[in-house]
Every structure is written in structure tokens, then in C-alpha cells.
Amino acid sequence: MASVVSKNRFRDPQVEMAHGAGGKASRRLIDGLFAPILFGSAPAPLGDAAHVDVNGTCVAVTTDSFVVKPLRFPGGSIGELAVNGTVNDLAVSGARAQALVVSYVLEAGLPTDLLEAEVRAMAAAARTAGVVIVGGDTKVVEHGKADQMYITTSGIGHLIPGVSVSPAAVRCGDKILLSGPIGDHGITILLARGELDLDADLRSDTRSVLPLVEALAETVGAGIHWMRDPTRGGVATSLNELAHDCGLGVLLSEDSIPIRDEVRGACELLGLDPLHIANEGQFLAVVAAEQAEAALEALRATPGGREAVLIGEISEQPAGAVLVTTLYGGSRIVDMLVGDPLPRIC
Amino acid sequence: MRFVDEFREPDLITRTADEIRRLANPKRHYRFMEVCGGHTHSIYRFGLKDLLPSNIELVHGPGCPVCVLPMGRIDDGLSMAEQPGVIFTAFGDMMRVPGTRGSPLEYKARGMDVRIVYSPSDALKLARNNPEKHVMFFAIGFETTAPSTALTLIRAKAQGVRNFSVFCNHVTIIPAIRAILDSPDMRIDAFIGPGHVSTVIGCRPYAWIAINEEKPIVVAGFEPLDILQSIVMLLRQLNQDQRKVENQYKRAVPWEGNRAALRAMAEVFELRPYFEWRGLGFISQSALRIRESYAEWDAERRFSVPGVRVTDPKAAQCGEVLKGVLKPAQCKLFGKECTPEHPIGALMVSSEGSCAAYYNYEYRKAQVLPGLSQIPLGV
Numbered sequence: 182m183a184s185v186v187s188k189n190r191f192r193d194p195q196v197e198m199a200h201g202a203g204g205k206a207s208r209r210l211i212d213g214l215f216a217p218i219l220f221g222s223a224p225a226p227l228g229d230a231a232h233v234d235v236n237g238t239c240v241a242v243t244t245d246s247f248v249v250k251p252l253r254f255p256g257g258s259i260g261e262l263a264v265n266g267t268v269n270d271l272a273v274s275g276a277r278a279q280a281l282v283v284s285y286v287l288e289a290g291l292p293t294d295l296l297e298a299e300v301r302a303m304a305a306a307a308r309t310a311g312v313v314i315v316g317g318d319t320k321v322v323e324h325g326k327a328d329q330m331y332i333t334t335s336g337i338g339h340l341i342p343g344v345s346v347s348p349a350a351v352r353c354g355d356k357i358l359l360s361g362p363i364g365d366h367g368i369t370i371l372l373a374r375g376e377l378d379l380d381a382d383l384r385s386d387t388r389s390v391l392p393l394v395e396a397l398a399e400t401v402g403a404g405i406h407w408m409r410d411p412t413r414g415g416v417a418t419s420l421n422e423l424a425h426d427c428g429l430g431v432l433l434s435e436d437s438i439p440i441r442d443e444v445r446g447a448c449e450l451l452g453l454d455p456l457h458i459a460n461e462g463q464f465l466a467v468v469a470a471e472q473a474e475a476a477l478e479a480l481r482a483t484p485g486g487r488e489a490v491l492i493g494e495i496s497e498q499p500a501g502a503v504l505v506t507t508l509y510g511g512s513r514i515v516d517m518l519v520g521d522p523l524p525r526i527c
Numbered sequence: 528m529r530f531v532d533e534f535r536e537p538d539l540i541t542r543t544a545d546e547i548r549r550l551a552n553p554k555r556h557y558r559f560m561e562v563c564g565g566h567t568h569s570i571y572r573f574g575l576k577d578l579l580p581s582n583i584e585l586v587h588g589p590g591c592p593v594c595v596l597p598m599g600r601i602d603d604g605l606s607m608a609e610q611p612g613v614i615f616t617a618f619g620d621m622m623r624v625p626g627t628r629g630s631p632l633e634y635k636a637r638g639m640d641v642r643i644v645y646s647p648s649d650a651l652k653l654a655r656n657n658p659e660k661h662v663m664f665f666a667i668g669f670e671t672t673a674p675s676t677a678l679t680l681i682r683a684k685a686q687g688v689r690n691f692s693v694f695c696n697h698v699t700i701i702p703a704i705r706a707i708l709d710s711p712d713m714r715i716d717a718f719i720g721p722g723h724v725s726t727v728i729g730c731r732p733y734a735w736i737a738i739n740e741e742k743p744i745v746v747a748g749f750e751p752l753d754i755l756q757s758i759v760m761l762l763r764q765l766n767q768d769q770r771k772v773e774n775q776y777k778r779a780v781p782w783e784g785n786r787a788a789l790r791a792m793a794e795v796f797e798l799r800p801y802f803e804w805r806g807l808g809f810i811s812q813s814a815l816r817i818r819e820s821y822a823e824w825d826a827e828r829r830f831s832v833p834g835v836r837v838t839d840p841k842a843a844q845c846g847e848v849l850k851g852v853l854k855p856a857q858c859k860l861f862g863k864e865c866t867p868e869h870p871i872g873a874l875m876v877s878s879e880g881s882c883a884a885y886y887n888y889e890y891r892k893a894q895v896l897p898g899l900s901q902i903p904l905g906v
Contacts, residue, residue, distance in 0.1 A: 197636045205868055377645055442528050449531060452878050502891065509537040509751075511574025514891040519867045520623055 203413025204518030230274035241276030256384030260302030276338035348426035367458035386462035534750030564591030564879025674788035702813035729784025806846025
């Protein structure tokens with residue numbers, strides 16, 4: 182494996198914000214530094230959660246850290262994100278979250294009422310998602326050495342019977358479903374920072390997607406081939422990872438992707454592509470073509486799934502890339518996120 | 528979404544593209560320069576080249592403020608960021624532009640106080656909120672952004688904010704067009720005129736292009752239909768043997784420009800005798816500097832800057848691409864050493880830079896899709 186390691190070796194001289202943005206630079210950091218050193222060799226395609234055999238029972242395990250700024254924003258807060266994020270990572274790996282542990286890094290001087298509000302937000306989110314928080318850890322750093330609070334949650338879950346998702350299961354002709362409008366979270370955070378004199382009636386979409394995943398599993402089961410929650414880097418980055426991992430092409434039709442006018446407007450003004458903007462309560466599913474209609478109906482019949490849509494399909498070409506077609510027949514390749522237009526969104 | 532969707536209407540776009548094919552003489556070749564980087568971006572983003580006949584060639588012009596800035600000026604600005612107590616502010620476009628020792632973002636990662644602002648007035652606000660610091664705004668842009676810098680300086684003076692300064696790199700569009708037309712290796716049939724710049728300067732300053740240089744110019748908006756319609760207007764002029772300035776972007780561009788904005792600029796700025804442009808070299812009276820009466824807010828006067836001329840990396844051919852002599856992919860570094868993730872030149876950084884636009888939308892498409900048209904899209 183030595184040659185593989187040296188070929189992909191992470192050569193950037195220092196860590197930059199882009200390495201945490203979930204796009205290209207993050208992928209290079211993982212493939213070139215974390216994976217070869219921690220896993221010994223290039224890992225299997227990187228999923229949202231690892232599946233581990235514990236005495237003959239397969240368990241899903243994952244972890245996620247939250248550094249969002251500001252701590253509270255329309256539609257949610259860091260505590261709620263921290264629970265939903267981990268529940269969702271487990272859900273899209275085909276698992277139902279069972280238990281979470283939580284770590285807090287707190288900055289000395291953090292007002293207690295702020296902390297308490299977030300702990301209560303976590304408790305409420307956990308109740309809604311049907312998961313228990315079973316333990317945790319707290320560290321405090323000097324004032325100025327962290328920004329108020331950071332939260333890490335780790336979770337385990339058991340696999341939803343009959344569901345097995347992996348890029349290797351994806352076939353040409355499979356259909357791509359999206360659970361609802363994109364970009365709400367990223368743009369909400371951007372506006373909540375108050376750095377732009379823009380107002381929009383927009384809320385973060387943070388929520389547990391587990392009920393939607395379960396509805397899908399009940400209806401099409403093994404017909405689900407792949408799932409992902411398109412958080413940092415957005416839908417474009419998730420689908421590029423899929424294209425890269427399965428070696429097939431992803432075709433999207435631009436006008437089928439739901440984007441609220443507020444999000445489109447902000448993106449037009451700022452020169453951002455909504456496909457690169459983070460979501461915290463949506464997921465993508467690749468399903469067998471013949472089950473796509475049933476899958477879509479199941480999603481739409483589930484609370485919170487009314488806006489689910491079919492946005493594209495898997496094709497042989499363009500291998501390893503994502504192609505978006507426009508209404509009038511133009512087309513463009515959409516790459517992973519490069520750089521970091523909106524740091525610290527989750 | 529109003530003012531956007533109407534100009535992306537598929538049926539109108541198809542009809543306008545048909546009109547272009549009808550008007551273009553198949554026996555001749557057309558070279559139209561879109562001066563503005565915003566147009567370059569739209570052309571690639573919306574795949575407009577796919578809609579044009581092959582004998583209409585769009586040549587990318589120098590209208591990308593980040594791209595035309597020589598590396599020495601970036602180094603000068605960053606040297607200010609290294610002074611103790613200084614907050615370096617700039618637009619997001621600037622953040623990944625490489626200087627000799629890294630981009631502003633890399634300086635930030637090394638601990639310098641570097642911040643993105645969305646307007647110069649945000650930088651002024653930052654100065655008011657941080658009286659113990661000095662806030663320097665790295666000002667770039669053509670006449671589009673110069674008025675907001677001017678108004679911010681007028682406000683800073685009126686409010687007596689003394690911990691604020693501007694490193695002025697504003698340039699003007701007309702001398703750049705003149706330099707392109709004077710360039711011996713350049714042959715342009717007509718111009719798609721810059722839309723945003725013209726909201727400030729109006730259409731009158733382009734008259735010499737039509738009268739003296741005998742080239743049609745149409746000031747255009749940035750939506751797909753705007754650009755296609757401006758091509759229709761250029762073809763009609765050429766077919767009727769006319770040479771005039773026309774305004775396609777009437778919904779935003781008044782013929783006389785924006786007088787209040789021009790007044791603010793005149794109050795704060797004066798022309799520099801000469802200024803260096805990447806790729807185009809020194810152009811006389813092509814850039815703005817801050818007047819003596821605003822000296823206190825002029826970063827160039829407040830800080831000692833190295834002012835060293837830095838040549839671009841040898842193999843990089845940014846200059847030729849900027850002048851439209853080379854297509855982005857003809858540069859030796861394009862797509863190899865120089866990519867959006869690891870840009871060597873600014874043209875690969877800014878979304879208005881022709882290399883970044885070409886790389887993101889066209890080059891990768893060609894790479895992954897040799898036979899694009901054969902792909903059925905069953906969704």
C-alpha cells in the first residue's frame with residue numbers, strides 16, 4: 182500500500198478552513214492523512230457511519246462535531262444540530278440511532294443560561310428523534326481559546342432490517358430522490374450572522390430524517406442502494422462523492438431541484454451555487470428505477486416528506502462526475518465544493 | 528424570482544439563439560469580446576457557447592478586477608496585514624488570490640487578522656467597533672465598486688473615524704479597452720460592453736470605440752437572454768454596416784450613468800499617472816488613487832509598503848489569457864499545476880476569472896464527456 186499512500190499523501194503545509202468545509206480539501210485530508218495512518222490502508226468508501234461487528238451483531242457507529250456560529254439561529258441551535266446530525270448520519274447509513282454520548286468544549290466565561298438552553302435543546306431533540314443520551318464529557322478552555330461552545334456527539338445504532346446501502350450497490354438507471362428544498366440551513370446561518378444587510382423569512386431545516394428513512398425502508402427495503410445527508414458541501418459534494426465511489430455518472434435536471442426563492446435570491450446575490458450550500462434536515466436516496474415511484478409516494482406520505490422529489494438518475498457517463506442539464510438544453514458539470522464560502526455552518 | 532426568471536425563459540432563449548443563427552453570415556468568422564468577467568462567468572455557467580454557431584467566437588476580456596491586479600500589489604496589501612494591530616479586510620474574491628507568500632486566507636490561517644467583508648461600509652463599521660485596532664480595506668474593482676469605496680471614505684471623514692484606511696486598487700475600464708485595441712496581436716470585431724460598470728459611467732464613454740475604432744459595442748446584462756440579445760444586436764449592426772453604442776441593459780444602465788456615484792468618486796479619487804495591470808503592463812491614467820484631502824485614510828500613505836514589482840510565475844500565461852490572445856486551456860499550467868484548488872494565477876481564483884469559469888464548466892465537461900450529446904436524460 183506504500184505507493185498508494187505516497188500518491189495521495191496530504192501535502193498542504195498547514196490546515197486551513199477549507200479542510201473542514203466538507204468539500205475537496207476535506208476529502209484530500211481524509212484520503213491523504215487520516216485514512217492511511219489511522220486505518221492502515223485506503224479505506225472502503227467513506228460512509229456517514231461505520232458498521233462494526235460486535236459479537237455477531239452489526240452495529241452502526243458515528244461521531245460528529247459542531248462549531249456553528251452563531252449558537253442560535255432561526256429554526257434551531259447548536260444543541261439541536263448536534264443531536265440531529267448524528268441521528269441523521271446513522272439513519273442514512275441504514276441504522277436507527279439507539280444511544281448518544283456527548284462532549285462539550287466550553288470557553289471560560291460562557292453564560293450558564295446559554296449552556297442550559299443548549300442542553301435543553303439537546304434533550305428535546307433527542308426525545309423527538311427517539312434516542313437516549315447516555316453519557317458525556319466536559320472540558321473548559323481559557324477565555325479566548327474557543328468560541329463559546331463546541332459540541333461533539335457520538336452515536337450507535339442498530340441496522341434497519343432489509344436495508345443495505347453502499348456505492349457498490351448503485352446501478353445505471355437507478356433514480357435519485359431528494360427529501361425536500363435545499364440550502365435552507367447554510368443560507369439561514371449566513372443571514373443569522375448579520376454580516377449582510379439581507380433579510381429573508383428562512384429557517385434552518387435541522388431535523389431528524391429517520392422517520393423518512395424508515396418510511397422509505399418499509400416501502401422499498403433492499404431497493405434503496407445509497408443514502409447520504411448533504412450537509413457541508415451540499416448536494417453537489419455528496420453526489421460527486423457517490424460518482425467517485427461508484428465510478429458511474431450522476432445526471433441531474435436543474436429545474437427539478439427544489440430551492441426556495443429566498444435561498445435562490447441570496448445565492449444569486451452572493452455568487453454561490455445552491456448545490457454547494459449545506460442542509461441539516463434533508464437526505465438523498467438512490468433507489469432502483471422500478472421502485473422509484475413507490476419510494477417517492479412513501480416519502481411524500483410521511484410527515485415532513487411532502488416536498489420530496491425525483492431529481493435525476495445514475496448513468497454510465499459521465500463516469501465519476503455530476504452533470505446538470507438546464508431547461509433549454511445547456512449542461513454543466515458540477516464539481517465538489519472548492520474552498521469554503523461559508524465557514525462554521527454546523 | 529423576478530428580474531431573473533424572465534431572462535432565463537427557455538422558449539425565449541431558444542428563439543434568440545435561432546435569431547443569432549439566422550443573422551450570422553456562415554461565410555465569415557466573428558470575434559466578439561465580452562469585456563466583463565461577469566459575462567464570462569454567465570457564458571460558461573449557462574452553457575451559452577452550446578447555443579452559438581461555431582463561427583461566433585467569444586473572446587474573454589480583462590474585466591475581472593482580481594485578475595488584473597499584479598502580484599506585487601497583493602504583497603503590498605498583505606504586508607499591511609502583518610503590522611501589529613491591523614485588521615485586513617477584503618471582499619471574498621480576494622481571499623484565495625495568491626501573493627508571493629500565500630493568499631490572504633493562508634495569512635489568516637497563520638494567525639493574521641484577515642476578514643471577509645461584503646462592502647467597504649462593513650469594514651468601516653468594524654473600525655468603529657474596534658477602536659483599539661486599525662482596519663485596512665483592500666479596495667479592488669472597476670467603476671462598479673469605486674463609488675462605494677468613495678462613499679465610505681466620505682463617511683469615515685465626516686464621522687472622524689481615524690483607525691480606518693483604504694488600500695486603493697481601483698482601476699478604470701476605458702483605458703483597458705484601449706490597451707486591448709492597441710495590442711497588435713488582437714483582432715476583435717465588436718464588444719459586449721460591461722453591464723455593472725456602465726450603471727455608473729453610462730454609455731457615453733464608449734462612443735470613441737464606435738466612432739474612432741469603428742467597432743460596434745452593446746452594453747449588456749448578465750442573464751442568458753441579455754447576452755444572447757446583445758449578440759443579436761451586434762450582428763444586426765455588422766450586417767447593416769453600422770458602428771454604434773447600444774444599450775441592451777436599459778433596466779439597469781441609464782445612458783448618462785449615475786451622477787451621484789460619479790460625484791462621490793470625483794470627490795475622493797484622482798487618476799494615477801500610470802498603473803501596472805497584470806498581462807497588459809503599465810497603462811497611463813488607468814487607475815484611481817486617493818486625493819490629498821483624504822490622505823489620512825490612504826493606506827499607501829499611512830503604511831510603508833514594499834512596492835516591489837513581482838513577476839508572475841514564469842510558466843503561467845495569465846497575461847496572454849487576460850488579453851484574449853490565448854484561451855485558458857492553451858496556458859501551459861492550465862489544469863495541471865494550476866487548478867481552482869491550487870491556483871497559480873488569479874484568473875483561476877475569481878469566479879469572474881476566465882480560467883476558473885472555463886475549468887469549472889467547460890474543461891471538466893470536455894474531460895468527462897467526450898460524447899455529451901449522446902447521453903439520454905430520462906428524468
